Amino acid sequence: MRHDGPVAVAIVGGESDLVRLLARRLDARGGTTIAIAADTAAGIETELRAAAQSCGATPAVVRIGIRAAQTVDSAVIATTATEWAARAEHPLSEAFHFHQAAARFLTDRGGRVIVVLPTTGLSGAPGFTPLATAAEGERSLAKAQARISGTANITVNCIAVTPSVVVVTDQEPERGGLPAPAVPAPDLDRLADLITVLCGDAFAGVTGQTIALDGGRWMAP
Amino acid sequence: MTGPLAGRVVIVTGAGDGLGRGICLDAAAKGAVVIVAAPRDNAATTVELITERGGTASWHRCDVTDAEGVAECIQMTVATHGALHAVVHNATSRHSSTPVPLVDVTDDEWADHAAVSLRAAYLLAVNAHRHLAASHGRYVLMTSPAGMEGSTTLPAYSAMKGALRGFTKSLAIEWGPDQIGVACISPLSSSPALTRAYEQNPALEQRLTQHIPIGRVGHPEHDIAPVVSFLIGPESSYLTGQTIVVDGGRFTTL
Numbered sequence: 522m523r524h525d526g527p528v529a530v531a532i533v534g535g536e537s538d539l540v541r542l543l544a545r546r547l548d549a550r551g552g553t554t555i556a557i558a559a560d561t562a563a564g565i566e567t568e569l570r571a572a573a574q575s576c577g578a579t580p581a582v583v584r585i586g587i588r589a590a591q592t593v594d595s596a597v598i599a600t601t602a603t604e605w606a607a608r609a610e611h612p613l614s615e616a617f618h619f620h621q622a623a624a625r626f627l628t629d630r631g632g633r634v635i636v637v638l639p640t641t642g643l644s645g646a647p648g649f650t651p652l653a654t655a656a657e658g659e660r661s662l663a664k665a666q667a668r669i670s671g672t673a674n675i676t677v678n679c680i681a682v683t684p685s686v687v688v689v690t691d692q693e694p695e696r697g698g699l700p701a702p703a704v705p706a707p708d709l710d711r712l713a714d715l716i717t718v719l720c721g722d723a724f725a726g727v728t729g730q731t732i733a734l735d736g737g738r739w740m741a742p
Numbered sequence: 743m744t745g746p747l748a749g750r751v752v753i754v755t756g757a758g759d760g761l762g763r764g765i766c767l768d769a770a771a772k773g774a775v776v777i778v779a780a781p782r783d784n785a786a787t788t789v790e791l792i793t794e795r796g797g798t799a800s801w802h803r804c805d806v807t808d809a810e811g812v813a814e815c816i817q818m819t820v821a822t823h824g825a826l827h828a829v830v831h832n833a834t835s836r837h838s839s840t841p842v843p844l845v846d847v848t849d850d851e852w853a854d855h856a857a858v859s860l861r862a863a864y865l866l867a868v869n870a871h872r873h874l875a876a877s878h879g880r881y882v883l884m885t886s887p888a889g890m891e892g893s894t895t896l897p898a899y900s901a902m903k904g905a906l907r908g909f910t911k912s913l914a915i916e917w918g919p920d921q922i923g924v925a926c927i928s929p930l931s932s933s934p935a936l937t938r939a940y941e942q943n944p945a946l947e948q949r950l951t952q953h954i955p956i957g958r959v960g961h962p963e964h965d966i967a968p969v970v971s972f973l974i975g976p977e978s979s980y981l982t983g984q985t986i987v988v989d990g991g992r993f994t995t996l
Contacts, residue, residue: 596916597864598871602809605864610856613905617852617898621845645911645983653908654860661904664892666844696915729892742996 528720529576531569533557533619535585535637539687539709543585546713552720553578560615565622573626581633581720582623585687586616586659587652592690594648608651616659620666624675631674633720636663637712639684640733641694643741649694656681660731667729676728680715683707683735701736743797746975748773751823753815753870755806755862756833758784760933761884763791764962765830765970770797772971777819779804780833806833806862816869826873828880828974829866831906833858834899839935841895852898859902863909871917878921880974883910885926885985890993903928907985914983923982925973929966930989932959956990965990 530552532540537556544554555572559565573580591608600608616636623634641649642656660679667677684694686707705711715734718724733739752769756762758780770776770792776799778785785801792799800822804815820826835855842851863883874881888896889903906926914924936959940947951958960966969988972978987993 597867597913600864600868602861602864605861609864609905610860613856613860613901614849614852617844617847617901620897621847624845641912642908645908645913645915647912647916650909650912650916653912654863654905655908657908657911658860658901658905661889661892661907662844662897662901664904665888665894665897665900666892668892668894669844669897 528552528581529572529578530554530581530583530716530720531557531572533565533582533584534588534615536589536688539689540585542709543713546709547716550713550717552717560618562618562621565619566625569622569626580627580630581635582627583635583637583716584616584619586612586636586638586656587684587688588612589688589690591652591655592649592684592688592692592694594692594694596648597650600651605651609654612655613658616655616662620662624666624670627670627675628673634663634666634675634677635716635719636677636679637687638679638681639694640681640735640739641684643681643733643739644696646694646696652694664729671728676724678719678724678728679731680712681731681733681735682712683738686712686734699738701738704736706736707734743770743773745771745773746977747971750827750974751775751777751819751825752828752830752974753777753779753819753826754830754832755779755804755866757788758782759788761929761931761962761966762832763788764967765832766799767791767795767963768967768971769974770799771795774974775799775823777802777815779806779815781805806865807857809865812862812865813869816873820873825877826870826879827877828882829870829874830882830970830974831863831866832884833862834884834902835859838896838899839933842898844897847898855898855902860905860909863906867913874922875920878979880923880925880978881913882970882973883926885928887928887930887989887993890928890987890996910985911983918982923973923978925981925984925986927966927969927973928985928987928989928993930954930960930992931962931966933962954990954992958990960988960990
């Protein structure tokens with residue numbers, strides 16, 4: 522990785538298989554990547570501090586903001602209240618706990634927060650309204666946190682990625698109809714590349730932004 | 743009462759005061775039958791103000807986080823008036839205007855935000871869908887500048903208002919075949935809380951308005967509500983899935 526010193530990348534959330542594959546790619550790019558298993562604010566913060574002690578490095582904290590359980594194709598009117606809570610409210614609550622933990626952990630040391638979200642929130646997608654709701658909520662939360670933590674030398678940015686890159690699912694939770702330009706399709710390697718770049722010096726002054734890694738499909742304003 | 747909304751039956755949540763009341767007053771003045779869905783007694787004042795002006799309104803005491811309460815509100819509305827043409831979800835958590843750093847937001851506060859903004863949006867959708875499909879109606883939700891650009895002082899509120907944008911976009915696509923329009927508004931509106939803040943800190947108004955090209959915070963009834971009335975009326979039939987920014991030109995980067 523190109524930066525002032527070694528970067529420890531802690532990954533929070535996401536499916537374990539995906540996290541393992543992403544960690545392998547980040548390590549291959551010079552990182553020291555650790556998966557955080559906790560999902561409470563206190564638990565995440567504790568694991569982050571333990572990871573920082575073992576790595577002794579400038580940290581980047583990455584959250585994967587999508588789970589396979591959210592990628593169920595179901596109209597809102599066919600979605601039960603329990604399913605709604607599990608696919609929309611609970612993931613957003615996890616994001617809240619993540620940002621609390623990341624802010625507490627990074628306040629005295631600075632660092633990078635990178636949130637990987639599905640493009641579903643940018644465009645909306647029929648059948649995946651709870652997922653889009655949680656994703657856009659987390660994107661706004663990231664913007665708020667970017668504004669709050671800039672003085673602590675913490676940047677907060679989002680990568681909106683084609684969902685199938687970060688979750689294995691039978692049904693791509695994306696709106697259909699608009700083809701991507703003919704550039705290379707997004708995959709885990711390109712996601713690792715982008716995370717690496719966001720950790721580097723070139724992005725020290727970039728915060729509160731959303732970069733779409735979707736082959737140019739949505740081009741959101 | 744005659745007007746562009748004559749004969750349309752509209753439920754407005756969070757309509758006890760502030761922007762919700764302004765939306766009710768304008769919609770009623772334009773002919774709508776307004777159901778004021780709110781949990782507290784100030785909803786009665788909204789109804790009184792409407793009836794004093796010759797409009798038609800009734801109060802349904804409703805906690806929008808309660809599934810049975812929302813279902814009953816919509817059932818009663820349709821049973822009484824024969825149809826439902828629009829739902830405006832304006833209610834927000836009582837914590838919405840209380841500045842709290844993210845690290846100090848409690849789980850209970852977060853849960854209240856999520857219940858009033860998101861679960862209520864879901865409950866209203868599930869219960870209103872078939873009636874809105876029958877009337878080719880509208881579902882209008884309130885986002886906020888905080889949801890568009892983040893807020894340093896209101897991070898939980900930012901998250902909820904951003905989430906409602908995601909909800910709006912997806913639901914609009916989902917409900918398009920039923921000819922139901924779904925849109926949200928990002929208003930910069932004065933409120934009782936803002937008025938109190940001005941009284942306590944006279945310099946605040948200047949600080950807030952200096953970045954608004956039009957030079958003032960919008961009036962709920964006269965600046966914001968007419969846009970809501972357009973969205974719930976017959977002339978917005980080809981508008982769906984959008985965020986309409988009504989903020990005097992403050993936010994220009996959508």
